Amino acid sequence: xxxxxxxxxxxxxxxxxxxxxxxxxxxxxxxxxxxxxxxxxxxxxxxxxxxxxxxxxxxxxxxxxxxxxxxxxxxxxxxxxxxxxxxxxxxxxxxxxxxxxxxxxxxxxxxxxxxxxxxxxxxxxxxxxxxxxxxxxxxxxxxxxxxxxxxxxxxxxxxxxxxxxxxxxxxxxxxxxxxxxxxxxxxxxxxxxxxxxxxxxxxxxxxxxxxxxxxxxxxxxxxxxxxxxxxxxxxxxxxxxxxxxxxxxxx
Ligand code: PEP
Numbered sequence: 001x002x003x004x005x006x007x008x009x010x011x012x013x014x015x016x017x018x019x020x021x022x023x024x025x026x027x028x029x030x031x032x033x034x035x036x037x038x039x040x041x042x043x044x045x046x047x048x049x050x051x052x053x054x055x056x057x058x059x060x061x062x063x064x065x066x067x068x069x070x071x072x073x074x075x076x077x078x079x080x081x082x083x084x085x086x087x088x089x090x091x092x093x094x095x096x097x098x099x100x101x102x103x104x105x106x107x108x109x110x111x112x113x114x115x116x117x118x119x120x121x122x123x124x125x126x127x128x129x130x131x132x133x134x135x136x137x138x139x140x141x142x143x144x145x146x147x148x149x150x151x152x153x154x155x156x157x158x159x160x161x162x163x164x165x166x167x168x169x170x171x172x173x174x175x176x177x178x179x180x181x182x183x184x185x186x187x188x189x190x191x192x193x194x195x196x197x198x199x200x201x202x203x204x205x206x207x208x209x210x211x212x213x214x215x216x217x218x219x220x221x222x223x224x225x226x227x228x229x230x231x232x233x234x235x236x237x238x239x240x241x242x243x244x245x246x247x248x249x250x251x
Contacts, residue, residue, distance in 0.1 A: 002208050004037035004224070004251040005164060005231040007063060007125055008238025009093060009212075012044055019047045023054050025241035030059040030248070037231050037251035040091050040125075041238070045079055052088040063091030063125065066099065069112035081120035092117050093233070095127045095151055097170045107150035114151060118159050125164045125233065126151055127212070128191070132171035140169075141190055148191060153198050160199055164208045165191060166233040172213025174235060181222045184211045188228035217246035224251045 014022065023041070030039065042063040043051050051062045068078035084092065094113045099105045105113075110126075117124045128147040130140035144167070152163060167187050169179050179187075188209045195204035211223050212233030223229055231251040238244045 002206060002230050005040065005208055005210060006037045006244075006248045006251050007040040007042060007091065007093075007166075007210065007231075007233050008244055009065060009096070009233060009235045010041070010043045010238060011065065011098070011235060013239055014043075014047075016047065016050075019043055020050060022239065022241055023051055023058075026060065026245065027054060027058045029241055029245040033245060033249055035059060035245070035248050037248055039248050042091070042093055048084070048089055049087045055088065061090045062088065063093060064089050064122075065093050065096070067092045067094065067113050067117055067122070069109055069116055071116070081116045081122055085120045085122055089122060091123045091125055091164070093127060093166075094124045095147070097127065097129060097131075097168060097173060101170075107147070110151045111154060114155070114163070118155070118162055123162055123164060125166055125210070127166045127168050127233070129168040129170050129173075129213070135169065135171065140187070144187060144191065145194060148194050149198075157199050157203055160195075161203060161206060164210060166210040166212045167191060168212035168233060174214070176214050178214045178216075178219050178223070179211070181226050184223055184229055185226035188226070192228055215247060217243055217250070220247045221250040 039060040130143040215232045
């Protein structure tokens with residue numbers, strides 16, 4: 001039985017005090033509610049240690065939004081996997097469309113990031129998803145297939161079992177336009193068929209696949225109820241404590 005997961009991607013938002021306030025609000029709300037999924041918050045790098053300190057006593061885990069593909073050394077501005085794991089960071093978003101688009105992250109780099117995360121015991125939350133023109137020209141399956149294969153299918157079965165996949169159609173991210181439940185279910189099922197072909201039925205059944213893209217407390221229940229949708233990767237709505245917790249409650 002797959003675990004449900006809801007992860008919050010804070011992106012490059014909030015000052016330090018605002019971040020701490022949000023964490024404190026989340027702790028209060030998560031304590032009061034009967035929350036079933038694993039909850040992960042992914043604040044910006046400078047707040048990770050603070051978030052991890054809180055997480056020791058809280059109902060959430062902490063993820064990073066990025067990771068360096070190299071082990072250590074002369075890589076100015078980068079943060080290594082070992083630094084993240086030394087701060088008890090358990091997860092890392094890899095392959096987010098904003099990093100692919102604004103920072104030129106290609107399949108080769110993403111493969112290296114996935115490897116580095118796994119070496120250091122960090123669970124990759126590997127994002128895939130097509131752009132609007134790609135969907136309109138009916139290339140969405142082809143695009144997602146390429147992203148999943150190139151980013152993850154070099155892993156052996158044991159390594160692959162440690163990965164979470166997030167299907168995030170680029171046209172739904174931060175736009176207020178959500179994939180329909182049927183579109184989400186269709187792509188999640190497709191990704192699972194790819195996993196069956198590469199790793200077999202059992203690993204495909206075990207793989208956690210999240211939906212991301214304008215997820216809110218209004219649409220989460222229907223999305224999360226779709227077969228094969230194991231929770232969500234939430235951007236904007238994860239910056240509002242009661243909204244994020246309301247989403248978590250629906251997983
Ligand atoms: C995201 O950035 O991963 C995301 C899903 O954003 P939003 O929920 O704001 O669309």
